[in-house]
Amino acid sequence: MARINRRELTNLLGAVGVVAILGGLAFGLPAADRSLPAERAVPDDEPYSAGAGVTVVPPSGAVLDVTGTRPGDSQGTVLFRVGPVRYAIAVRPFRGDLAAAADRLRKRIVDTTGYQVTSAQLTVSTAGGLAGLQGGYTAPGRGGRYSVFVADEHTIEVTISGNDLDLGRTLPRIEASTRTLRQNGEPR
Amino acid sequence: MTASVVRPAAGSPRVSALMRVPAFWVVLAVVAAGGLRMAQLAGQFFTSYPKATAASVLLFALLAVPFWLFVSELDFFEPEPTKLLVLAFAWGGLVATTVSIPGGVALQNLVAKLGSPQLAAGWGAALAAPTVEEIAKTLGVVAIVLIARSQVNSVLDGIVYGAMVGLGFQIAEDIVFAVGAVALAGQGDQVQPVIATFLLRGFLSGIWSHTLFGALAGAGIGYLVVSRERGGPHRVGVAVLGVLGAWASHVLWNAPLVVDGLGNGALALLGVLVVKGLPPLVLILLLVRRAHDSEADYYVGRLAELDDPELITGGELEALRSGARRASARRLAAEQGGRAAASAVRRLQRAQARLAASPSVEQGKAAVRAQRAELRRLGHPEAVAGPVSWRHRAWTIAATAVAIAVLWVALSALGGA
Numbered sequence: 001m002a003r004i005n006r007r008e009l010t011n012l013l014g015a016v017g018v019v020a021i022l023g024g025l026a027f028g029l030p031a032a033d034r035s036l037p038a039e040r041a042v043p044d045d046e047p048y049s050a051g052a053g054v055t056v057v058p059p060s061g062a063v064l065d066v067t068g069t070r071p072g073d074s075q076g077t078v079l080f081r082v083g084p085v086r087y088a089i090a091v092r093p094f095r096g097d098l099a100a101a102a103d104r105l106r107k108r109i110v111d112t113t114g115y116q117v118t119s120a121q122l123t124v125s126t127a128g129g130l131a132g133l134q135g136g137y138t139a140p141g142r143g144g145r146y147s148v149f150v151a152d153e154h155t156i157e158v159t160i161s162g163n164d165l166d167l168g169r170t171l172p173r174i175e176a177s178t179r180t181l182r183q184n185g186e187p188r
Numbered sequence: 189m190t191a192s193v194v195r196p197a198a199g200s201p202r203v204s205a206l207m208r209v210p211a212f213w214v215v216l217a218v219v220a221a222g223g224l225r226m227a228q229l230a231g232q233f234f235t236s237y238p239k240a241t242a243a244s245v246l247l248f249a250l251l252a253v254p255f256w257l258f259v260s261e262l263d264f265f266e267p268e269p270t271k272l273l274v275l276a277f278a279w280g281g282l283v284a285t286t287v288s289i290p291g292g293v294a295l296q297n298l299v300a301k302l303g304s305p306q307l308a309a310g311w312g313a314a315l316a317a318p319t320v321e322e323i324a325k326t327l328g329v330v331a332i333v334l335i336a337r338s339q340v341n342s343v344l345d346g347i348v349y350g351a352m353v354g355l356g357f358q359i360a361e362d363i364v365f366a367v368g369a370v371a372l373a374g375q376g377d378q379v380q381p382v383i384a385t386f387l388l389r390g391f392l393s394g395i396w397s398h399t400l401f402g403a404l405a406g407a408g409i410g411y412l413v414v415s416r417e418r419g420g421p422h423r424v425g426v427a428v429l430g431v432l433g434a435w436a437s438h439v440l441w442n443a444p445l446v447v448d449g450l451g452n453g454a455l456a457l458l459g460v461l462v463v464k465g466l467p468p469l470v471l472i473l474l475l476v477r478r479a480h481d482s483e484a485d486y487y488v489g490r491l492a493e494l495d496d497p498e499l500i501t502g503g504e505l506e507a508l509r510s511g512a513r514r515a516s517a518r519r520l521a522a523e524q525g526g527r528a529a530a531s532a533v534r535r536l537q538r539a540q541a542r543l544a545a546s547p548s549v550e551q552g553k554a555a556v557r558a559q560r561a562e563l564r565r566l567g568h569p570e571a572v573a574g575p576v577s578w579r580h581r582a583w584t585i586a587a588t589a590v591a592i593a594v595l596w597v598a599l600s601a602l603g604g605a
Contacts, residue, residue: 008210014334015211018327019218025320026287029294036301051309067297069305073444076309092372104374111236111371 051076
């Protein structure tokens, strides 16, 4: 059996070093991310920015998940967790009407394998007068609600998901929160 | 960084020789793993959006062709072996991307957790993506060095391999972004978001993106490998500087700076491109030029030592020094002897470049003499550069004007979208 010489050993160690750094990037960083808690307490009596000038008052008992929260200047997302229920708001630039925005969100939902929209859409509105459309969907092992609003060339997409039992318990609080959605400049 | 250190390689490495290098098998396994992961991702894309995915693969593959030709032509005197260029491209497109997707997300999350969601929203992409991606791409050049160190024999070689890793990364990332835009549009399997992404990422931000960043990092690694007369700390320092330069250019490109001050629309987009993209572009082009000229001086000097006008004349030595003068020599040949003469000049220049790498090899001299005989037969015996042609200059200006007009239309379409 041929023995490995010093040069080959150095070469092999170099390659192992490269793999180790790749491993650090691909697995080490996600492990470090997982080791730190993502949830932060958030006051439920003052508006929280979802980005692009859109604010929402969090539901009582909700915590903020910082991994899904990116409130930027021109677009943004915010993710709350109410127990096991996921309450997400995404604000994105959009040129179109409410029906087109709702259609876009419904298509994105059904494009996800196993997801189906379940009911006709209802009109909803926020306390500040933003008009929106609301519907429901099912996913494997969970159900969900969505709402869409359009304001100032932005679409505000709200998705709520969890199992039916948890949803039934938390939906009133979350829908109350959704009604506090407000775009900058909109009268309180 | 562009010290005139050039160490000619002994020729293209055989696969059998590469297979005896332990790192070859490790790198091959890593590329295979990356390929498997990207194939899974592509499978998901094709399942959800077959038409859009096929369109994005086709468009960005076509975009890669001119970039590939340009990058692989940078080192005229000692072109890099195709198999190593393919490996560099595969590293960028399969390995660096596979690693960067989870690593980038995790680092952005860490910015949000250790800083704030607001910081992550504004600076997350500017801090996380360059940090993970530039390291992953630079490792591709390191992998080439481990596999075929003798093939990295000038700073320019490092630039070429680094640019090729960056090109692979850029193309794969663009495809992922294009299909992501299709999903976000929520209009089903439509091609329009792919075309918008192609214009924005392919043309407007493509030229000063990963290919350039990779070239800068590759220059640092090239210097580290070839500048053996320098001390270790100096070489490592320059290599780190190259990688940091790539990182800083990438941070500047991703940073939320300037964006807000210029408003919206085509002019604002053009302003952002110029302010954030042009400085790294100019810096890296100057570096490439210096590295190229440094290498050209070395090889032209070797040819001059032959002192044989049958192999190369004084005028041809001057023409061989730069890409512009080589092209000018081919144009002059085309004007005086037709396309056949231009092709013969191209072959002569290639033969002279090969001879420069191995001046003592009789086979190389015979190849040059054969092309010289062909040129004589065509009535154009010497491949010298022609005088500055007004026709060529006018053509260049017209082509530039058309390119700017196309860019302007694209900017307007995107700015008004």
